[in-house]
Amino acid sequence: xxxxxxxxxxxxxxxxxxxxxxxxxxxxxxxxxxxxxxxxxxxxxxxxxxxxxxxxxxxxxxxxxxxxxxxxxxxxxxxxxxxxxxxxxxxxxxxxxxxxxxxxxxxxxxxxxxxxxxxxxxxxxxxxxxxxxxxxxxxxxxxxxxxxxxxxxxxxxxxxxxxxxxxxxxxxxxxxxxxxxxxxxxxxxxxxxxxxxxxxxxxxxxxxxxxxxxxxxxxxxxxxxxxxxxxxxxxxxxxxxxxxxxxxxxxxxxxxxxxxxxxxxx
Amino acid sequence: xxxxxxxxxxxxxxxxxxxxxxxxxxxxxxxxxxxxxxxxxxxxxxxxxxxxxxxxxxxxxxxxxxxxxxxxxxxxxxxxxxxxxxxxxxxxxxxxxxxxxxxxxxxxxxxxxxxxxxxxxxxxxxxxxxxxxxxxxxxxxxxxxxxxxxxxxxxxxxxxxxxxxxxxxxxxxxxxxxxxxxxxxxxxxxxxxxxxxxxxxxxxxxxxxxxxxxxxxxxxxxxxxxxxxxxxxxxxxxxxxxxxxxxxxxxxxxxxxxxxxxxxxxxxxxxxxxxxxxxxxxxxxxxxxxxxxxxxxxxxxxxxxxxxxxxxxxxxxxxxxxxxxxxxxxxxxxxxxxxxxxxxxxxxxxxxxxxxxxxxxxxxxxxxxxxxxxxxxxxxxxxxxxxx
Numbered sequence: 001x002x003x004x005x006x007x008x009x010x011x012x013x014x015x016x017x018x019x020x021x022x023x024x025x026x027x028x029x030x031x032x033x034x035x036x037x038x039x040x041x042x043x044x045x046x047x048x049x050x051x052x053x054x055x056x057x058x059x060x061x062x063x064x065x066x067x068x069x070x071x072x073x074x075x076x077x078x079x080x081x082x083x084x085x086x087x088x089x090x091x092x093x094x095x096x097x098x099x100x101x102x103x104x105x106x107x108x109x110x111x112x113x114x115x116x117x118x119x120x121x122x123x124x125x126x127x128x129x130x131x132x133x134x135x136x137x138x139x140x141x142x143x144x145x146x147x148x149x150x151x152x153x154x155x156x157x158x159x160x161x162x163x164x165x166x167x168x169x170x171x172x173x174x175x176x177x178x179x180x181x182x183x184x185x186x187x188x189x190x191x192x193x194x195x196x197x198x199x200x201x202x203x204x205x206x207x208x209x210x211x212x213x214x215x216x217x218x219x220x221x222x223x224x225x226x227x228x229x230x231x232x233x234x235x236x237x238x239x240x241x242x243x244x245x246x247x248x249x250x251x252x253x254x255x256x257x258x259x260x261x262x263x264x265x266x
Numbered sequence: 267x268x269x270x271x272x273x274x275x276x277x278x279x280x281x282x283x284x285x286x287x288x289x290x291x292x293x294x295x296x297x298x299x300x301x302x303x304x305x306x307x308x309x310x311x312x313x314x315x316x317x318x319x320x321x322x323x324x325x326x327x328x329x330x331x332x333x334x335x336x337x338x339x340x341x342x343x344x345x346x347x348x349x350x351x352x353x354x355x356x357x358x359x360x361x362x363x364x365x366x367x368x369x370x371x372x373x374x375x376x377x378x379x380x381x382x383x384x385x386x387x388x389x390x391x392x393x394x395x396x397x398x399x400x401x402x403x404x405x406x407x408x409x410x411x412x413x414x415x416x417x418x419x420x421x422x423x424x425x426x427x428x429x430x431x432x433x434x435x436x437x438x439x440x441x442x443x444x445x446x447x448x449x450x451x452x453x454x455x456x457x458x459x460x461x462x463x464x465x466x467x468x469x470x471x472x473x474x475x476x477x478x479x480x481x482x483x484x485x486x487x488x489x490x491x492x493x494x495x496x497x498x499x500x501x502x503x504x505x506x507x508x509x510x511x512x513x514x515x516x517x518x519x520x521x522x523x524x525x526x527x528x529x530x531x532x533x534x535x536x537x538x539x540x541x542x543x544x545x546x547x548x549x550x551x552x553x554x555x556x557x558x559x560x561x562x563x564x565x566x567x568x569x570x571x572x573x574x575x576x577x578x579x580x581x582x583x584x585x586x587x588x589x590x591x592x593x594x595x596x597x598x599x600x601x602x603x604x605x606x607x608x609x610x611x612x613x614x615x616x617x618x619x620x621x622x623x624x625x626x627x628x629x630x631x632x633x634x635x636x637x638x639x640x641x642x643x644x645x646x647x648x649x650x651x652x653x654x
Contacts, residue, residue, distance in 0.1 A: 079277065193285050195315035196278050196338075197328035203274065 004059040005119040007049045008086075008112055010105060010139075011042040011062055011077060013070035014129040038073040041124035043191035044184050046077045048154055049122050051189065059083050061112065065093065065104055071207070078202035079194035085207040086112065092212055095224025098130075102138035104222060107215040109143060113179075120161065123183040125150055133183075140181040148176050152187040271569065275337055282341040285314055294346035297475035298623050301467070304475065305429050307349065308356075311342075312383015317356055321365060325377040331576040332510060336517035336568060343521025347627035348475035350518045351634075355424040355476075356380070358511035358635075360387030363435050363452065367495030367503050372454065379432060388426035390436035390455075390481055391504055394419055398640055400437070400450055400501040405483065407438035407453055413487045414440075414453055416461070420481040422634075427464035427479040431457050434481065437500040452500035454492040461486030472627035509585050511635045512592040513575065516568040519592075519599035519631045522624055523564055526606035527557040529621055533610055544609075553605050560602050564595035586648040593641035596631035603628040 019035045038046075049060040062077040063086040064070050074085035088108050096104070112118055126133040133149075140147030151163035161180055165172045166187070176182075194202075212219055220226065246255045260266045271279070289310055297304055311317065319335045321327025328334070335357060343350030361380050364372060364387070379385035396402035405418025416438060420426075426434050433456045441449040455462050465480040495503045534545030534554055544550045571587035603625040607614035614621045632638045646653040 075277075079281075193281050193314050194277075195328065196274075196319055196330050196334050197315055197323075199274050199277050199281070200328070200330070 002057065004057050006059050006061065006112075006117055007052060007120040007122060008109060008118050009042070009045050009049045009060065009062045009077065009082070009122045010135070011046065011064050011073050011124070012039045012127045012129075013037070013064055013066045013073035014039040014127055017128065036069055036072060038076040039124060039128045041126055041128055041186060042073075043080075043124075044186055044188050045122040045124045046080055046082060047189045047191040048184050049120075050081045050192070052120075052156065053081070053083075061086060063088065063105070063108055063112070065089070065096075065101060065108075067094070074207055075202060076194065078205045078207070079198045080192055081194075081198055082205075084205060087207055087209045088211075088215070089209055090212040090219070092219035092223050095227065096222045097227040097229060098132055098134050098138065099228055100222040100226055102135055102142055104212070104215065104217060105135065105139055106142035107217055108210060109139070111210070111215060119178050120156070121145070121179065121181045123181065125183050125185045136181050136183040143181070146176040146180045147182075148174050148180060149183045151182055151184045154182065154184065154188065269566065271333065271337070275333060278334060279337045279341055282314070282316070282338050283344075285310075286342050286345045290342065290349055291345040294348070294475070295617065295620065295623065297346075297348065299474075299617070301474045303352075303428055303477045304349075308352065308383050308386065308428075308430065310383075311349070311353060312381075316342075316353055317361065317383045318381035320357065321361060321377065321381045325365075325373065326381040331572070332513060333569060333572040333576055335514060336520075336572045339514055339517040340521040340524070340565075340568075343518040344525045346475065347518065347522055347624065348473050350521055351473055351476050352386075352425060354511070354514045354518055355388070356383075356386050358507065358514050359389035360425060360435075362507045362510065363389060363494060363503065364454070366507060367452070369491075371491070372494065376433060376454070385430050385432035386425040386428055386477075387432060388423045388434040389504070390420035390423045390426065390434050392421045392423070394421050398636070401447055403437060403439055403448060403450055403501075405436060405438040407440050407451065409440070409490065410487075412490045414438075414490060414492065416453065416455065416483040416486040416488070418483050420483075422468070422478055423481055424476060424478050426477065426481055427467065428477040431464075431477075433457060434462075435494055436481075436483075437504060440497060440500075443498070449498045450500040451497045452494040452503060453488060454494050455483070455486060455488055456492075459486050459488060470630075472623070472630060508636065509581070509588045510575065512588040512641075513568060513571045515631060515635050516564065516571065516588075516591040516595035519595035519628075520561070520564050520568050522599040522628055522631070523557065523561045523595070523602040525620070525624055526602040527554070527561050529619070530554045530557055530606045530609045533613075537611075550609055553609060557602050557605055560598035564591075564598045567591040567594050582648065586645065589636075589641040589644040589648070592636065593638055593645065596628075597638060599628045599631050 013036050016035045016037050052058045053060050060082040061084045062074055062082045064073045065088040071087055074087055078085055123136045136149055137147055148163050150165050152166050153164035155162050159178045160175050161178055162175045246252055315328055316338045318327030319330045323329050339350050339354050342353055364376050380387055393404055407414040407416045420436060425431060433454050435452055435454050437450050437452055439448040440451040443449050461484045463482045468478050531554055534550050535543050537544045568591045571591040574587050575584045606621050607625045610619060610621045613619055643653055
């Protein structure tokens with residue numbers, strides 16, 4: 001039997017939107033939380049990779065870049081059924097912007113590829129915290145690979161990946177040769193819940209940790225200091241004020257219209 | 267000494283909770299109101315592996331422990347007791363007897379679908395005039411050539427009449443012993459067997475979304491090979507599966523108590539009376555504190571019993587712990603739903619909040635799979651008392 005082909009899913013550990021949140025630094029939009037999780041939008045990419053694996057002949061590896069807690073994102077993907085994990089973790093990475101992140105991920109993909117080949121890179125359509133949607137494109141550019149984004153359907157035949165992309169005006173079918181970077185939308189599938197068997201099996205699956213040194217990246221190239229677009233100020237949105245109560249004494253409609261006009265709603 | 271579930275059990279709890287809150291909680295009130303049994307959700311629970319938690323991998327199960335099943339039942343029961351009992355009965359009464367006593371052929375035929383949640387099985391023990399009293403069993407199975415011919419009736423049989431019920435295992439008199447007491451055997455009756463009628467569902471106080479029916483048998487014929495386990499051992503086999511069932515019912519009760527505590531803490535912090543949240547008042551706060559004690563004590567007893575079972579402790583020790591857990595947790599569940607209803611005041615008496623549904627659902631916990639009185643008998647006997 002032929003060697004399985006390798007798909008690498010790039011995932012992000014994000015703050016749990018339902019949990020307590022605060023900013024990690026005065027000059028960064030990095031959010032600190034008590035609890036984080038595998039970005040929901042990345043679950044679709046993991047699921048798509050698992051479906052490929054179930055169709056036969058694919059091995060699924062999941063990689064994330066982030067602090068120690070980010071291991072939870074890998075663990076979740078392994079519990080869902082991924083075969084192995086790569087955790088890129090380094091003190092110097094704190095505060096790295098998208099450009100820096102794409103440089104680190106590109107180095108990780110090269111290392112992954114050197115060690116056993118890489119036939120497909122899958123990403124979610126955006127992270128649920130920063131929501132920039134730029135990593136797949138940056139990564140493809142750095143790696144010199146074709147990029148097909150926002151896939152709502154995906155199939156692989158031989159060395160070709162075919163995706164469907166739905167826009168407001170048209171539905172496009174796009175083909176690319178492999179390897180390629182593909183980002184998937186939340187329409188592509190329904191991510192599975194990990195089963196108890198999957199949770200128990202995940203304990204025994206390999207997770208490799210790579211530092212910046214492992215990837216040949218100088219600490220000065222990444223982190224807050226190397227960011228292209230420093231944040232000058234971060235402030236919490238002020239708490240919502242009391243509403244305005246208009247008592248209808250016959251002129252309520254007028255008062256309401258005036259209020260809405262003053263707030264530029266009408 | 268450790269009182270904690272493993273990291274994997276807790277990870278599994280988080281998954282089942284996420285599933286329950288997304289797939290069950292939003293619909294539970296409607297299913298209850300419409301007495302609707304959601305077959306499609308059984309299938310989703312099957313995909314999650316809930317029915318196969320304790321089944322071996324060769325039948326599609328996880329080969330997990332009773333504690334993992336308790337976690338699942340507690341978390342499903344925390345949002346909907348009906349689906350909680352559906353899971354509990356499907357495993358404890360549907361799968362387990364076939365798993366423990368079935369022949370290879372019987373297991374191959376029935377287990378894969380049951381484990382996957384594609385099918386459900388019921389267990390018919392209770393009769394209009396016989397429950398824990400096996401000697402009073404009226405249902406009769408007579409061997410004619412190579413078939414059992416079954417006549418009789420069964421009462422309160424969970425998961426027995428759903429669209430995906432594949433079979434019901436029943437107990438029946440298959441003869442008489444030398445001392446004139448009946449010989450009781452267990453027989454698997456496939457759904458759709460001519461002469462086997464699933465009567466209309468009961469109008470119950472609670473568990474409205476759970477599938478419960480009376481069953482009648484009038485000359486129903488099944489192959490002789492459908493005998494489950496040993497002839498004449500039908501009742502003792504059933505008793506052997508009951509300990510696990512008691513622990514699982516205790517887990518279902520824990521789910522109800524947890525729901526009551528969470529709802530009451532939230533409500534007592536939000537609802538304002540006399541210008542302050544009602545949780546400011548000791549009369550309310552103390553009742554909520556009691557709910558927490560009920561939850562902690564019930565949960566400890568339940569998971570300790572499961573742990574004793576999973577660590578292979580002697581049967582007598584497991585049996586005693588199971589009876590203690592079932593008695594305590596179900597008594598607490600009935601109290602907890604009453605307290606939560608009181609905390610909610612008038613809003614606890616209307617169906618706009620889930621509290622009323624939990625109040626109606628809780629009572630059966632003190633009755634099903636061995637009443638509180640039966641548990642006390644077992645506990646007293648375990649202490650060596652010559653109780654009747």
